[in-house]
Amino acid sequence: xxxxxxxxxxxxxxxxxxxxxxxxxxxxxxxxxxxxxxxxxxxxxxxxxxxxxxxxxxxxxxxxxxxxxxxxxxxxxxxxxxxxxxxxxxxxxxxxxxxxxxxxxxxxxxxxxxxxxxxxxxxxxxxxxxxxxxxxxxxxxxxxxxxxxxxxxxxxxxxxxxxxxxxxxxxxxxxxxxxxxxxxxxxxxxxxxxxxxxxxxxxxxxxxxxxxxxxxxxxxxxxxxxxxxxxxxxxxxxxxxxxxxxxxxxxxxxxxxxxxxxxxxxxxxxxxxxxxxxxxxxxxxxxxxxxxxxxxxxxxxxxxxxxxxxxxxxxxxxxxxxxxxxxxxxxxxxxxxxxxxxxxxxxxxxxxx
Amino acid sequence: xxxxxxxxxxxxxxxxxxxxxxxxxxxxxxxxxxxxxxxxxxxxxxxxxxxxxxxxxxxxxxxxxxxxxxxxxxxxxxxxxxxxxxxxxxxxxxxxxxxxxxxxxxxxxxxxxxxxxxxxxxxxxxxxxxxxxxxxxxxxxxxxxxxxxxxxxxxxxxxxxxxxxxxxxxxxxxxxxxxxxxxxxxxxxxxxxxxxxxxxxxxxxxxxxxxxxxxxxxxxxxxxxxxxxxxxxxxxxxxxxxxxxxxxxxxxxxxxxxxxxxxxxxxxxxxxxxxxxxxxxxxxxxxxxxxxxxxxxxx
Numbered sequence: 001x002x003x004x005x006x007x008x009x010x011x012x013x014x015x016x017x018x019x020x021x022x023x024x025x026x027x028x029x030x031x032x033x034x035x036x037x038x039x040x041x042x043x044x045x046x047x048x049x050x051x052x053x054x055x056x057x058x059x060x061x062x063x064x065x066x067x068x069x070x071x072x073x074x075x076x077x078x079x080x081x082x083x084x085x086x087x088x089x090x091x092x093x094x095x096x097x098x099x100x101x102x103x104x105x106x107x108x109x110x111x112x113x114x115x116x117x118x119x120x121x122x123x124x125x126x127x128x129x130x131x132x133x134x135x136x137x138x139x140x141x142x143x144x145x146x147x148x149x150x151x152x153x154x155x156x157x158x159x160x161x162x163x164x165x166x167x168x169x170x171x172x173x174x175x176x177x178x179x180x181x182x183x184x185x186x187x188x189x190x191x192x193x194x195x196x197x198x199x200x201x202x203x204x205x206x207x208x209x210x211x212x213x214x215x216x217x218x219x220x221x222x223x224x225x226x227x228x229x230x231x232x233x234x235x236x237x238x239x240x241x242x243x244x245x246x247x248x249x250x251x252x253x254x255x256x257x258x259x260x261x262x263x264x265x266x267x268x269x270x271x272x273x274x275x276x277x278x279x280x281x282x283x284x285x286x287x288x289x290x291x292x293x294x295x296x297x298x299x300x301x302x303x304x305x306x307x308x309x310x311x312x313x314x315x316x317x318x319x320x321x322x323x324x325x326x327x328x329x330x331x332x333x334x335x336x337x338x339x340x341x342x343x344x345x346x347x348x349x350x351x352x353x
Numbered sequence: 354x355x356x357x358x359x360x361x362x363x364x365x366x367x368x369x370x371x372x373x374x375x376x377x378x379x380x381x382x383x384x385x386x387x388x389x390x391x392x393x394x395x396x397x398x399x400x401x402x403x404x405x406x407x408x409x410x411x412x413x414x415x416x417x418x419x420x421x422x423x424x425x426x427x428x429x430x431x432x433x434x435x436x437x438x439x440x441x442x443x444x445x446x447x448x449x450x451x452x453x454x455x456x457x458x459x460x461x462x463x464x465x466x467x468x469x470x471x472x473x474x475x476x477x478x479x480x481x482x483x484x485x486x487x488x489x490x491x492x493x494x495x496x497x498x499x500x501x502x503x504x505x506x507x508x509x510x511x512x513x514x515x516x517x518x519x520x521x522x523x524x525x526x527x528x529x530x531x532x533x534x535x536x537x538x539x540x541x542x543x544x545x546x547x548x549x550x551x552x553x554x555x556x557x558x559x560x561x562x563x564x565x566x567x568x569x570x571x572x573x574x575x576x577x578x579x580x581x582x583x584x585x586x587x588x589x590x591x592x593x594x595x596x597x598x599x600x601x602x603x604x605x606x607x608x609x610x611x612x613x614x615x616x617x618x619x620x621x622x623x624x625x626x627x628x629x630x631x632x633x634x635x636x637x638x639x640x641x642x643x644x645x646x647x648x649x650x651x652x
Contacts, residue, residue: 027397028397029395029396029397041563041564043552043554043563043564064561064605065554065561065562065563068560068561069560069561069563098480098481099479099480099481100479100480100481101479101480102476102477102478102479102480103475103476103477103478103479103480103483103484104476104477106480107476158358159357159358159544159545160545162356162357162358162544163357163540163541163544163545164541166356166357166537166540166541166544167537167538167540167541167544168537169537170533170536170537170540170553170565171533171534171536171537171538171540172533172537173533173565173567175564177356178356179356180356180411180412189434190432190434190435192411192435192438193356193357193358193359193411194356194357194358195358195360195438196358196360279432280433280434281434283432320434
């Protein structure tokens with residue numbers, strides 16, 4: 001439960017920065033900073049891992065049930081009071097996740113600084129045990145998509161399909177799953193939560209599945225056509241496939257993440273669809289993965305970041321095209337010494353049923 | 354969390370209910386002579402904004418601005434590509450693209466010549482919003498009790514009935530199943546029945562209920578089921594080893610209408626939980642209640 005290798009890195013960071021106390025904050029949705037050192041899937045609203053300069057670690061939880069689950073270090077329930085007690089010790093305090101922490105909690109400390117950027121940078125490079133979990137999550141994403149493609153039928157409602165996929169993923173060990181979906185034709189401009197819309201023959205059905213295993217999220221993006229894909233759907237998929245391949249062939253340590261976006265967008269430009277690579281039609285060309293399902297750096301042409309070995313991310317050129325509406329395609333990747341390796345093994349094709 | 358079926362049934366939750374809630378907020382603004390109220394929402398703290406307009410940010414975050422004289426506006430971090438969906442499930446017409454929420458809010462204040470605004474539970478805003486907003490405009494921290502009105506109570510009751518009836522049907526099936534399998538079974542059942550979200554915790558009684566961890570469930574297992582039905586959360590805890598019992602005086606209580614530490618005043622909804630010993634293991638029980646004038650009333 002206690003990630004001692006990561007803890008050691010945090011202690012080095014504290015020494016380098018001169019911090020007496022480092023708080024790794026988490027709330028119900030963003031547990032990632034907390035879980036980077038104390039990997040407990042807490043159920044209460046707030047939790048913080050407090051690392052002292054001495055190396056002592058303690059957990060401050062909201063819910064007494066959560067405090068009971070912490071095994072490798074002292075833990076107490078009562079979040080606000082726990083923070084105030086820590087604040088009374090004095091000394092320089094840094095908080096990872098300070099930006100998302102409620103102001104009333106931050107105000108318990110005198111002039112805390114944000115450790116978010118530094119801790120995110122440490123977390124980007126996955127440790128061997130973390131990589132095992134990333135691989136497990138990616139494997140579950142593959143199985144989840146297989147279930148998705150097997151379960152979908154014309155006449156089924158979007159939310160009914162999501163119920164089937166959630167049930168499958170949870171039964172097979174997922175703690176959580178981030179999932180978006182869309183179905184239809186050229187009128188579809190993006191994915192969203194499921195609606196009561198019924199699937200129809202000819203629909204293009206897009207989804208991103210992101211199961212979480214022991215804290216770690218991996219993602220897969222695929223598009224499926226109900227019935228025989230038409231020529232425009234095939235033409236569109238060929239562009240997405242080429243763009244994703246371009247990213248995967250380009251990605252290696254030392255390249256700029258902006259260029260990982262550029263090589264994908266260049267494929268769209270080559271076919272005359274450059275305007276569909278901007279924020280009007282798409283969000284990002286990929287993003288980091290790990291203890292959060294949407295980590296920095298975002299893969300965008302205006303983000304400047306040098307890729308490092310051991311980073312895990314997804315490259316997905318998801319966007320709207322007038323050919324067939326919104327389409328998605330992407331796999332989780334780990335950056336290796338000379339390139340990258342796909343963590344997903346689902347067939348790379350335009351699925352049909 | 355929050356990736357289930359988000360919808361708005363106007364028969365179940367009619368537009369006048371939102372008008373009445375907005376009017377209550379505007380009365381508070383008038384009392385304080387403030388031109389607008391700002392309410393924060395994100396993927397897990399969505400109750401208060403949902404109360405006013407039914408918006409649920411399945412991703413990203415947003416600020417709802419309720420001016421005293423004009424309809425509410427949403428400052429939204431989501432892409433304009435999903436605005437048609439937002440309009441289909443909320444009362445909102447005006448949605449302002451806001452990749453930088455504080456900047457957009459301060460721009461709006463300047464455009465409308467607002468020099469003071471109210472913010473609902475301002476100190477509970479994330480600090481990266483609290484600081485720049487507080488520096489850019491005078492903000493008064495406004496508190497509105499999170500008390501459910503009749504349409505909300507009906508929906509909370511429906512959620513509670515869905516959870517109780519569903520668990521009554523399935524509870525014994527859990528015995529002998531692995532916790533992950535039982536969780537999957539319940540996910541399918543409740544989501545197909547219209548639940549928007551679920552949080553399921555299980556235990557065989559050696560620890561409190563926790564997320565599934567690969568244990569086979571015995572005859573004295575306990576389950577904590579938090580279920581959201583169209584924005585309305587309830588929580589129940591059951592065990593095949595425990596009969597439903599009355600709320601004991603030493604139960605652990607938590608407010609359900611939001612993450613903030615509202616006092617459990619009259620009219621508030623709360624979840625209560627307690628434990629007993631059974632054959633050497635801990636057995637848990639709990640339910641959702643309304644604090645009525647005559648005491649706790651099972652929802």
